[in-house]
Amino acid sequence: MTDETHTDEPPDSRRKGKHQKRTLGPVPDLEEHVKSDWWKGIFNRLYLKTDGDVVDDQQITRSEIDRITRVLHLQPDEKVLDLCCGQGRHTLELARRGYSAEGLDQSHYLIQRARSTAKKEGMQVRFREGDARRLPYRADTYDAVLVLGNSFGYFDSVEEDLRILMELRRVLKPWGRVLLDVADGEYLKDHFQPRSWEWIDPAMFVCRERSLSLDGQRLISREVITDVDRGVVADQFYAERLYTAENLRQLLERAGFSGITFHDIATESRRNQDLGMMERRHIVTAVLRKEWSTTKVRGGERAKHVAVLLGDPTRPDALKPSCVFDDDDFYTIDQMKAALRELKGYRFTYLCKHDTMIQDLAKLKGKVDYVLNLCDEGFNNDPRRELHVPALLEMLGIPYTGSGPQSLAFCYDKSLVRGVAKEMGIPVPDACFITPGDRTYDAGMKLPAIVKPNTGDSSYGITQKSVANTLEDLADVINSLRATVGYDHSLLVEEFLTGKDISVGIIGNPSGYCTVLPITEEDYSALPPELPRLCGYEAKWLPDSPYWKIVSRPANLPEETEKVVVRCCLALFERLECRDYCRFDWRLDEHGNPKLLEVNPNPGWCWDGHLAKMAKYAGISYSGMLGQILKAAEERFGMEQETGAREAGKESLPLDITRETA
Template identity: 60%
Template sequence: MITSPKPSTTPKKKTKKRDITQVLGPVDSLEYYVKADWWKEIFNANYLRTDGDVVDDPTITQDEIDQFLNVIHPENEAFILDLCCGQGRHSMELARRGFTNVFGLDRSHYLINRAKKQSKAEGLNVNFKEGDARKLPYRTDTFDYVIIPGNSFGYFESLDDDYKVLKEVMRILKPQGKLLLDLTDGDYIRKNYEARSWEWIDKNYFVCRERSLSSDSERLVSREVITHTKKGVIADQFYAERLYTPQSITQLLKNSGFASPEVHNEVLTATQSQRNQDLGMMARRILVTGVADKKWAPKRSKTKTQRSVMVMMGDPRIQDKVKPDGTFDEDDFHTINALKEALGESKDFQFSYFDNHKQMLQQLATRKEKEKIDFVFNLCDEGFNNEATKELHVPALLEMLEIPYSGGNPQCLAYCYDKSLVRGVARELDLPVPEAFVIKPEDTTFIDFPIQFPVIVKPNQGDSSMGITQNSVCHNILELESALMYVREKMGYETSILVEEYLTGKDISVGIIGNLPDNYTVLPIIEEDYSALPEGLPKICGYEAKWDPQSPYWKIKSIPAELPEETSRFLVASCLKLFGRLGCRDYARFDWRLDSNGTPRLLEANPNPGWCWDGHLAKMAKLADISYAEMLHRIVRAAELRIFGE
């Protein structure tokens, strides 16, 4: 039997909302608290809020573009890259003025998404990408001009990284192409920076700043404490920017191969802010140009050899217990055909397909010897012999045969197949999870029930929402006993069962394509729209939503998530931590749910998530204007880069 929680005269303790802002008191050394990769997290809504008087003012942007154009004089058809473009203010201003080949790249997921949305709303033709300036995703000899505006150069801890940026700029510029750098006047700032300042941003936001020179006097180290009148401290952040003098930046350009470096002292001497308060590094700037003195890269004598990729899939000849009728149906074959059609668009890869599991071992060994297989695109999420518990067997077999493959390795898949184990990893990383406990197969007569109703009952091991229906949400002991019996009858009596507090907040998914540390894209976050569900049904995306067209749950839709910026930032940072700790590769999806306080709590991690054309990953990609074919290509390309490098 199951014992219910004992009544208590003590009021139920409310869940404390997670404080995701670490606040420090006075510190002896600002430099000590600067992370080497501070630039990964700091460029968000707070950045636009605190620096908006400079970086989000259309008049200032227009004036800066006027001055840039007076220096470089590009033609309207010139290929221009706005590198470290932020929210794309300069890129979009160029497009408004009739420049037809404008590109923007930035490391900030938040700012690039903002740029894409605004550009789309205005009908501007700007190609925005998220990426690292040290490893640019463009072909050699592509651009006539590269601009790095808004003092976006000199963020890296090592001078070598700035050198890498310039070498990459040199690579992608055409011969005699021109680089324009807009950066702070290091001589001036080193002598005139404000050690402490404060200002009201508006009626609610207040910012205190501290600054000091680094120990070698080569960087200005800053601390910003941002406070809201009602929310309290919302950010306490440290960063450091290199102080280039006209002499040091021109020497760096020469060392990077740029000819005729020139400092244009007559422009951008000061920025005109409407608030006219603390301008920091934007107070006094210089423009520097350099010319790509190089020859055209040799043309390749032949087209790049296509890599041979074998696509591993589930076996339609074998029963699949996950599917409602246990067999592949018309929809499954339609999905497979859509996959083949999308992959057929690729010019970089030659795909073959394999789904005969009875011959898998023999065929792989034979084809490895007789045919060239560069790597396997592992889409066999059904598992070996269409058994979900044997999903990890496929990559294990590939490893034994020394055949490279996409996606998670056996250890990663084993970790993530166990929901309780993922919860433990999340706790280790200090990430919030719902309250829960596990019922082991031998727990047949008594269960200590440590959490409050309502709860949701799930198989602890499993995927594709097997064993999760509308009846999995329980409000009392009788419903719980029935749900437990259903899981055991459906999944087997040897199955462990997770009993988890039922969260009523937004149902959130975060998708990632690529690989850490820098070659990845976080797709737009989505939430499930349960508005079409009849009153009284629990708001969950279970088995009925994925497999039963006659169910009211079939009407659930995925829509762009409407979340506070701080929550979105926390979700992205948390998913990247999980991606690395769990050993995910090439792509992954993480599912979360908000509690009643709006705190995200991790539900599960999905390496090798669903790849079908109408799956969650494809829906996220579509919101980022990434087609299904392009999504698949990015996953395959991520695997190729990880396995072979450039």
């Protein structure tokens, strides 16, 4: 570290015979000589000499970035802020690896060094000067913020350090991560060196004194830097707060962070002499759970006001493994909110409290343009009441996206969909319908067969144990499924098809533009050979299951098969009164003939769901997919189309097929 009272000397200062710096000599109390803003002028050329063995070594930097990217699980498309970036060594290394990173530091000298290095390497990396307590960035900008090199704890009070964390909270996105590289205060209190000296290059050495502050909460340091030819060139004092692991945890929690984890780090140094505050450190990571900030639409264009209806995270949800909303659910919701924020010309209000949903919607009538219905959990998180939500919106006279209550009622009943499809000449598997009261039944089909609830959602009740290979197996599977879903539910026994498992997604409406997304198929190659090939409850909800390894890929189908499947999907889309978006699940038999399994008129809208994957294969982002759904509904409503109204979802349309009729 270097002194705030001394800046870099001109290159020719030695030739001009400039007088050497004066030293204060012995002082009885180091703390008396520490200025409250010591950090303003201390980080200059001499800092890179005194601490260069740790903070200016490219090999060490690479090693640290290896650790950081691993600990934070950084993804290439995530935006990273390197706060207190110094000469930009970490920022630049991240940029070299393809990450979107930028840096901020209060030192003019170090920021100029960072910019110079970026320019020499031909990299477009943004570096700014600024105060960490007042960051010059918009809210919800970054996926991760790094505070490295023991750059936390410079201020006189803990409250000022808290201000930094609150600024990080502001600029981080929901589910953003922070990583602090902080001295182990508990260790340093007992192990700091009161006096030391070391050579920092062949012509310069530094002598150090250290003591604890009067309150025992800060380590006071003095450095006297001497040039062998010129004598003393700096005599400087600084102080850093000694945070224990528990102190840091409490401070991060006060700032609203959770998931706080400590990772030990061994300090690397080529000189390996007096490491000072860098001798023993913690890597601390934490996650931020917050709501997205309110956005304002610029310019004179009126923003469309859209209310987004969701499941209720405060209520039980029987379809989820833990029967409650968990971190994955909240992360999914935040990803959706982030995607909607990217759409121009909209503002969104989110409704998820079902106890007051009726009153809340009544108050919004006339104040919102329409509702984006993403409540696929059903009213009060009851899938049997999925149709209640659009029915309520119709009674209130509020337009909404997605299918109406009649369509949801049709498609919730798998046997009913089979009957409609057969009537239309669309192939379906052989099946047997079993009513709740049936105790004897004749499936009348060849085995193996799969047993599934006739009504339901999210593959509930469909697992590896749902496949029966013998009549004895069939009885056991039926009894087991009844015990799981309830004896008052009807069941469907269906021939188990062994060909490709495919899905078709459609966005739009038959009366307007209609987009068929690329067909996907499930890749079961990672499954153990003894497990049945099906994409059921385990594949969607249980990360520890081997079925979690199933991945969706673009389907490789004969052209004629693809045309038949798409033609049938478009016909069903219209016949079942689906609207705006829909997903159809099919399976091929052993001869490659496609047969319809089910129709989902309110398919999963999540960022990693089947529909989003199909859109991605079409070159449409998650945000673009949601934008297309909104535009499909607006076109159906007959809303006035402003100039450029399709821009929100205009990443289309490199699609397989656009609008076919059956």
